[in-house]
Amino acid sequence: MTKSTRLAGLLLSSLLMCSGAFAADNVIKPTRGTIDSVNDSSIQVTTRQGEKLDVKLTDQTKVNSVSKGQISDIKADSFIGTAAVPQADGTLKALEVHVFAPSLRGSGEGFNPFESADGKINTMTNGTVGKLVNSNGRTLTVKYHDAEKTVVVPDDVPVVLLAPGDRSLLKPGVKIVLFATKDDKGQLSARGIAAGKEGVAPPM
Numbered sequence: 001m002t003k004s005t006r007l008a009g010l011l012l013s014s015l016l017m018c019s020g021a022f023a024a025d026n027v028i029k030p031t032r033g034t035i036d037s038v039n040d041s042s043i044q045v046t047t048r049q050g051e052k053l054d055v056k057l058t059d060q061t062k063v064n065s066v067s068k069g070q071i072s073d074i075k076a077d078s079f080i081g082t083a084a085v086p087q088a089d090g091t092l093k094a095l096e097v098h099v100f101a102p103s104l105r106g107s108g109e110g111f112n113p114f115e116s117a118d119g120k121i122n123t124m125t126n127g128t129v130g131k132l133v134n135s136n137g138r139t140l141t142v143k144y145h146d147a148e149k150t151v152v153v154p155d156d157v158p159v160v161l162l163a164p165g166d167r168s169l170l171k172p173g174v175k176i177v178l179f180a181t182k183d184d185k186g187q188l189s190a191r192g193i194a195a196g197k198e199g200v201a202p203p204m
Contacts, residue, residue, distance in 0.1 A: 031178040032117060032202070038170050043190070045178060055180055056189040057167070063193045065165035066202040069099055073159055074129060074138055079105040081126040081162075082142065082151055083116050083204055091139075092123060094153040096203035101163035109144045117203065125149050158203040162194070169195040177202045 033047040045053045074080060079100045084092035095116055100107055107126065114124035127144030138153040153159075170176075170193065177194040194202045 029115060031180065033176060033178065035170060035172055035174045035176060037172055043170055045176070053178075053188060055178065056187060057170075058189055061167075061190040061193065063165040063167060063169055063195055064104075065163050065169055065197050066098070066194050066200055067161045067163070067197040068200050069097075069159040069161045071138060071153065071155060071157075071159055073099050073161065074132070074140065074153065076129055076132050078129050079107075079127070080129060080142065081108065081124060081204070082153070083114055083122055083124055084151055085122050087152075091150045091152055092125065094151055094157050095122065096157060097153055097159045098162045098204055099159065101161070103164060104162060111144060111147065111149060125151065160200060160203060165195060169197065175199075175201040177204060 031045070031047055031053070033045045033053070036044040036046055036052075038044075040057075042054055042056050045055060047053065074097060079102075080097055081100065082092070082097045083095045085095060087093050108124075109126050111123065111125045111127075113121055116122045125142050125144065127142040127148070130141040130143045130148065132141075133139040137155045137157070140151055140153065141148045142151055175196040178190060179192040180188040180190050182188050194204070196202050
């Protein structure tokens with residue numbers, strides 16, 4: 001399994017309420033883009049790099065909504081995920097934070113390498129907020145399994161709310177993060193889609 005496959009599985013686990021990394025070798029890395037058109041069986045997407053994709057929708061395609069949040073949504077005992085950059089002092093500096101709906105609690109719990117939106121390999125931590133200090137943003141502990149990380153969340157970091165969704169979210173102009181498989185003929189099939197609501201671009 002390639003590093004890109006492993007990273008895609010980890011993010012798929014995080015966003016689509018899987019119990020662990022999806023291990024299929026034909027999972028491609030997360031694709032960020034905008035929906036161009038939609039029909040009953042597929043979506044057409046333009047990636048951030050300008051590539052045009054035709055992606056099948058199947059009965060197994062999962063859709064989650066990504067809506068705008070605010071830093072005050074990060075509360076003690078909430079379950080969150082955060083893409084972050086390790087700091088010299090051992091803390092993590094958040095690049096974004098997504099707060100899971102209660103029904104998604106436990107999704108992708110853990111600490112793993114992660115390919116951020118800029119293509120760099122950083123980290124993804126999914127866990128429960130413990131100690132929380134409100135000063136120049138948020139400094140918080142994120143507990144997962146038998147471990148924890150200290151995360152610094154600057155005031156200007158995007159915060160979003162992640163919740164179960166459906167295909168009604170898939171409309172032209174909607175910004176998405178797509179997780180897909182590719183068959184031996186090159187056809188993409190959506191395994192999962194994180195879809196922005198009301199103009200939100202998923203920051204993860």
